[in-house]
Amino acid sequence: MFTTGSKLFLGATSLAVAALVVMGVTNAGDIGWTATVGLIGAVVALAFLTGINFFVRDGNVSSADPANVFDAAAAQRPPGRSIWPLIGAVGLGLIVVGAISTPVVFKAGVVVILAVMLEWLVHAWSEGASSDAAYNQSVRQRLMHPLEFPVLAAVGLTVMIYSFSRIMLFVSKAGSPVVFGVLAAVILLGGVLYAYSPGVKKSIAAGVCVIAGLGLVSTGAVMAIDGQRATEPHEIIANDSSICTSNEPTEADARASQELAAKSNSAAIITLHGGKLSAHQIAVPGELSTITLPRSGVSNIVFVNDDSAKVRLTAHMGTFDTATIVNGKPTTATSITCTTLVRQGGRQLLTLIYPKSSRALKSGDAYTLAVPGVESSVITVVVP
Amino acid sequence: MKRSKSNVPSLQLVQHSPRHRGWLFGAVGLAAAALSGCAKNAPQDTFDPAGSNAQKIQDLQVPVFVIAGVIGVIVLAAIGFVVIRYRDRGQEMPEQSHGKPSLEIALTILPALILAGVGTFTVKTIFELAKTDDTQCIINVTGQQWWWEYDYPAQDGCGGIKAPIVTSGQLVIPTGQNVLLRITSRDVIHSYWIPRLNGKRDAVPGRVQTLRLEADQPGIYAGQCTEFCGLSHANMKMEAVALYASDFETWKANQLEGYTAPVDGSAAKQGEAVFTANCSYCHQVNDLTTTNAAGEKVPVLANPDQYIVSGAAPNLSNLMTRNTFAGATWDLLTPACRDKVWKAVPEAFGALYLQGVTPECLNQVDLREWLRNAPAKKPMYSSDAQKANSGGKVRGMPNLGLKEDQIDLIIAYLLERN
Numbered sequence: 177m178f179t180t181g182s183k184l185f186l187g188a189t190s191l192a193v194a195a196l197v198v199m200g201v202t203n204a205g206d207i208g209w210t211a212t213v214g215l216i217g218a219v220v221a222l223a224f225l226t227g228i229n230f231f232v233r234d235g236n237v238s239s240a241d242p243a244n245v246f247d248a249a250a251a252q253r254p255p256g257r258s259i260w261p262l263i264g265a266v267g268l269g270l271i272v273v274g275a276i277s278t279p280v281v282f283k284a285g286v287v288v289i290l291a292v293m294l295e296w297l298v299h300a301w302s303e304g305a306s307s308d309a310a311y312n313q314s315v316r317q318r319l320m321h322p323l324e325f326p327v328l329a330a331v332g333l334t335v336m337i338y339s340f341s342r343i344m345l346f347v348s349k350a351g352s353p354v355v356f357g358v359l360a361a362v363i364l365l366g367g368v369l370y371a372y373s374p375g376v377k378k379s380i381a382a383g384v385c386v387i388a389g390l391g392l393v394s395t396g397a398v399m400a401i402d403g404q405r406a407t408e409p410h411e412i413i414a415n416d417s418s419i420c421t422s423n424e425p426t427e428a429d430a431r432a433s434q435e436l437a438a439k440s441n442s443a444a445i446i447t448l449h450g451g452k453l454s455a456h457q458i459a460v461p462g463e464l465s466t467i468t469l470p471r472s473g474v475s476n477i478v479f480v481n482d483d484s485a486k487v488r489l490t491a492h493m494g495t496f497d498t499a500t501i502v503n504g505k506p507t508t509a510t511s512i513t514c515t516t517l518v519r520q521g522g523r524q525l526l527t528l529i530y531p532k533s534s535r536a537l538k539s540g541d542a543y544t545l546a547v548p549g550v551e552s553s554v555i556t557v558v559v560p
Numbered sequence: 561m562k563r564s565k566s567n568v569p570s571l572q573l574v575q576h577s578p579r580h581r582g583w584l585f586g587a588v589g590l591a592a593a594a595l596s597g598c599a600k601n602a603p604q605d606t607f608d609p610a611g612s613n614a615q616k617i618q619d620l621q622v623p624v625f626v627i628a629g630v631i632g633v634i635v636l637a638a639i640g641f642v643v644i645r646y647r648d649r650g651q652e653m654p655e656q657s658h659g660k661p662s663l664e665i666a667l668t669i670l671p672a673l674i675l676a677g678v679g680t681f682t683v684k685t686i687f688e689l690a691k692t693d694d695t696q697c698i699i700n701v702t703g704q705q706w707w708w709e710y711d712y713p714a715q716d717g718c719g720g721i722k723a724p725i726v727t728s729g730q731l732v733i734p735t736g737q738n739v740l741l742r743i744t745s746r747d748v749i750h751s752y753w754i755p756r757l758n759g760k761r762d763a764v765p766g767r768v769q770t771l772r773l774e775a776d777q778p779g780i781y782a783g784q785c786t787e788f789c790g791l792s793h794a795n796m797k798m799e800a801v802a803l804y805a806s807d808f809e810t811w812k813a814n815q816l817e818g819y820t821a822p823v824d825g826s827a828a829k830q831g832e833a834v835f836t837a838n839c840s841y842c843h844q845v846n847d848l849t850t851t852n853a854a855g856e857k858v859p860v861l862a863n864p865d866q867y868i869v870s871g872a873a874p875n876l877s878n879l880m881t882r883n884t885f886a887g888a889t890w891d892l893l894t895p896a897c898r899d900k901v902w903k904a905v906p907e908a909f910g911a912l913y914l915q916g917v918t919p920e921c922l923n924q925v926d927l928r929e930w931l932r933n934a935p936a937k938k939p940m941y942s943s944d945a946q947k948a949n950s951g952g953k954v955r956g957m958p959n960l961g962l963k964e965d966q967i968d969l970i971i972a973y974l975l976e977r978n
Contacts, residue, residue, distance in 0.1 A: 473702060532865065560724040
């Protein structure tokens with residue numbers, strides 16, 4: 177009835193009870209009291225252990241029962257190999273490096289650690305889902321693949337696009353189409369060759385793709401470090417017309433989006449050539465010195481500088497009364513905006529909105545487009 | 561009691577089997593669809609070109625429709641034949657084949673050739689309709705919710721224009737001239753379409769797109785915005801009015817005439833004050849003046865940019881030279897007077913149109929309703945609650961809360977804007 181372990185603890189409990197009785201009868205005072213409390217604790221603890229051993233039958237299982245053999249912990253498959261500790265270490269490394277270098281690296285480390293935590297949790301959970309390793313694997317995949325594949329695809333595409341963009345920005349503006357034309361042709365040729373060569377092993381094709389991918393990423397990384405080709409600055413400083421009179425290469429037009437779409441079908445193209453400004457409008461024949469632009473509508477103006485000096489196109493947007501009254505008369509404010517300084521051969525966009533018609537201008541005032549320093553040549557804007 | 565057989569034939573006359581009913585409904589549907597193309601009063605008929613550009617489209621679309629129609633009939637007939645002839649009647653499964661190269665090649669090459677032929681003429685037409693180097697008259701067209709503004713810049717074209725002309729609702733062009741519209745928008749995307757004069761062109765904010773127009777004969781050609789642009793898209797109409805060159809010269813001269821102030825003491829004079837107090841915040845009347853606190857005469861300048869999302873409202877300087885108002889949604893002419901103008905023979909059209917809107921011909925009913933409560937007549941986004949959602953600005957015209965006597969005076973004033 178009593179197991180070996182329970183007999184041992186039962187005997188110990190009995191001895192503790194006996195010792196407690198002897199102590200209680202023969203001693204008194206503080207020391208005896210402390211010993212009594214200790215012996216009571218020992219009796220309780222030993223009695224509890226006796227009960228546990230009695231209840232679980234000393235933790236023994238019957239070897240005659242097959243279920244005990246297959247379900248026993250020792251019979252279970254040990255945890256499989258996991259890559260997550262390794263990736264977790266990388267994430268931790270990124271956090272440490274990022275903490276002392278760049279915030280972006282730190283953030284990347286945090287993202288990696290969060291991803292590792294999720295993956296590791298699910299991995300550990302799936303390994304205990306059943307005793308069937310294959311089933312556990314399928315459970316993990318069913319849960320994680322819908323998340324892993326899109327994320328990995330997005331990350332892969334982002335890396336590819338980023339690498340391509342770095343290469344494109346490194347190569348000269350003229351050389352970029354040539355480089356990527358050749359590259360596209362090579363990819364097409366490779367695809368055609370592969371399609372017409374069914375004997376080629378998949379492993380070879382996969383190897384070529386991996387090498388090409390690594391080449392792309394590493395080239396992109398090198399070119400990203402080396403920097404991109406020189407481009408015009410596009411800092412946006414809204415409502416600061418003082419820039420239009422300075423020689424700083426900044427841009428005061430907050431609305432000039434620099435988008436290709438805005439540069440097509442523009443309201444006008446203003447060209448500085450030989451110290452003379454001229455305007456061209458879609459479908460309007462000839463060089464113009466006066467152009468008509470809509471009131472309250474967005475008008476995209478493209479400025480082209482053919483001259484050697486760096487200049488900017490400045491738009492005088494009229495002088496109007498303000499709400500401030502001084503000596504019984506409203507004060508006036510002049511609004512101007514401009515492009516950045518444009519080098520020879522450069523093009524810049526200027527987006528203008530004229531809320532008032534020319535009729536609202538004060539006598540002698542006019543909407544104009546001009547280049548500071550080329551005062552004799554001005555384009556007049558009529559807003560009906 | 562058993563029904564006698566003599567009753568049966570009469571019942572069979574009115575009862576149809578489901579199959580017969582299907583044929584009947586199909587035939588009625590087809591007939592209705594076919595007859596809908598026979599409408600006589602269809603001012604926006606794409607198959608009734610009235611100018612060289614629309615004719616080019618017609619010359620392309622008719623052969624293409626014929627070819628497509630013939631092919632469609634052949635395909636449908638072939639499908640019908642196969643479905644009926646080879647329907648499942650419990651026969652044995654026929655021999656299964658896996659392709660017939662000669663037939664497949666033929667069925668690939670034939671459509672390719674047809675498409676290449678159609679494509680060639682389509683591209684040719686597209687290029688012809690995109691030409692701008694033969695332009696004789698340039699007009700800027702700006703769309704906004706829910707009306708069109710036309711401004712004629714100073715130019716040598718259009719027979720010479722010395723100062724900009726701004727109008728709305730009706731586009732006035734000279735007959736026989738290659739007119740080029742430079743189209744854009746102030747708020748959302750709209751689309752300009754006068755079906756009898758050319759195809760459509762989108763009006764996109766920040767972009768200028770061109771559209772050729774040419775009308776062979778004087779007359780009014782109706783159009784409609786064809787890009788959904790908000791609440792009153794269906795009410796954003798337009799009309800192109802073609803005038804002989806001599807009549808067009810008269811129209812230009814009229815548009816450029818200076819402001820004629822109403823006679824002192826007249827209802828129109830009082831209307832001028834009511835207009836200035838209520839309407840001139842948004843609507844410009846060129847050269848209208850008022851007296852400021854210092855006793856000086858100052859011009860009345862509209863500031864629609866402060867009140868309207870699009871930043872614009874129609875210029876009313878010559879309102880009564882147009883036949884429409886409120887985005888060409890309603891006629892300024894009574895039905896009888898309108899019919900006279902619309903149905904005039906080409907030779908008489910110009911004179912009738914240039915008469916403008918006389919007091920006898922004024923469509924007071926719609927104009928009064930409009931002035932009484934514009935958003936109730938044409939759905940617009942202009943209530944106080946709606947304004948709050950649009951940065952404190954309205955889309956369209958708000959209800960000004962005008963009283964009847966004020967409306968009388970404004971109408972008296974507007975009648976002189978001709």
